[in-house]
């Protein structure tokens with residue numbers, strides 16, 4: 577194929593895009609302004625649907641081997657268990673969620689991508705983008721300061737929340753802060769409430785502590801404290817996000833005690849504040865430019881869907897590119913925005929509601945939640961369709977007709993799932 581496809585950003589979304597593109601026979605250039613892969617755990621959960629996608633790449637078994645199975649979740653309000661669900665009914669070869677640090681996921685994706693002949697060009701930054709009739713003109717700045725101009729057929733912006741591709745294309749990013757700030761740590765903890773193979777979510781009067789076991793030693797803790805919101809928001813608005821206040825183990829210890837969780841915090845591998853915004857790109861396509869992953873949607877970690885959604889975005893996009901390269905009408909590519917835009921919207925709605933429910937501070941509403949939550953346990957939801965409706969994953973082959981717009985797999989609109997806060 578004449579001009580390569582340019583993938584901007586080599587996070588999980590970009591590397592998956594490169595894998596899909598190579599599998600479809602495209603020449604690919606994938607660039608990243610950073611000189612390294614993710615170093616921390618960040619997005620921690622891989623959902624069943626993503627594992628099915630990895631199975632197509634022949635990397636599911638190794639991914640599962642490097643992670644830790646998560647069999648379910650328990651939800652406590654003021655120390656009382658109000659909800660317990662397991663994942664063993666998920667209609668998938670992978671009836672569980674997988675806990676695996678993003679750094680490991682990225683290493684696995686990178687190895688797969690390189691085995692298919694695509695290698696990230698590091699310390700290369702996209703600095704300009706101009707749409708032309710059948711291509712795009714892009715300027716890349718290399719580490720030595722030199723500029724290169726290229727004309728890829730398509731550009732996929734997988735360059736994260738502050739996407740240059742999105743900004744250079746003039747695509748608005750709509751939404752805003754949710755007025756909640758989290759702090760997050762991979763910690764060594766002990767005590768009777770330390771989780772085993774299930775997530776535990778403890779809430780009390782608007783405060784929330786989420787815990788999930790990463791390994792024999794480390795546990796992911798995510799904390800939201802109600803009365804810290806104003807201060808944290810102020811910090812964020814002051815741009816202190818670039819130099820966030822140093823967290824201490826005592827911050828976590830005080831938080832768990834306040835929520836009544838019986839654990840002692842002993843040490844940390846990584847601690848960071850985490851500012852939550854619910855935002856979505858107004859368009860996922862602008863001519864020959866496409867957005868995917870965090871470049872097109874960011875939201876709270878409720879549901880463990882951020883990274884999964886990005887990975888599934890590009891599966892939807894690339895088979896359509898392949899079909900168009902083989903002669904299908906260019907209009908097929910519009911269905912990417914229609915389908916994945918819908919998924920993104922529903923995802924934001926879902927995570928926003930989940931977070932609101934978990935952080936209720938009005939005693940009457942808390943009591944209603946605690947009474948009614950057990951009546952509709954998430955085990956009744958098809959968790960396999962995480963971050964997606966089925967057609968929108970792109971796992972439908974081009975030949976199968978799809979009822980959403982031009983892509984025709986029977987559409988199941990229910991978004992999902994998740995309910996795996998903080999992952």
Ligand SMILES: Cc1cc2nc3c(=O)[nH]c(=O)nc-3n(C[C@H](O)[C@H](O)[C@H](O)COP(=O)(O)OP(=O)(O)OC[C@H]3O[C@@H](n4cnc5c(N)ncnc54)[C@H](O)[C@@H]3O)c2cc1C
Nearest residue numbers: 585587588589608609619701702735736740869870882999
């Ligand atoms: C501190 C932290 C904690 C998190 N915790 C969680 C969590 O608990 N659960 C969860 O689900 N998610 C979490 N996330 C979010 C999760 O990491 C993202 O959803 C995921 O990384 C999105 O992948 P992506 O590939 O779309 O974007 P990213 O991983 O952001 O990758 C974008 C890449 O683009 C590159 N780039 C940017 N601009 C340019 C440019 N102009 N030219 C070239 N390259 C460029 C960047 O260097 C980067 O490598 C966390 C994120 C952070 C930062």
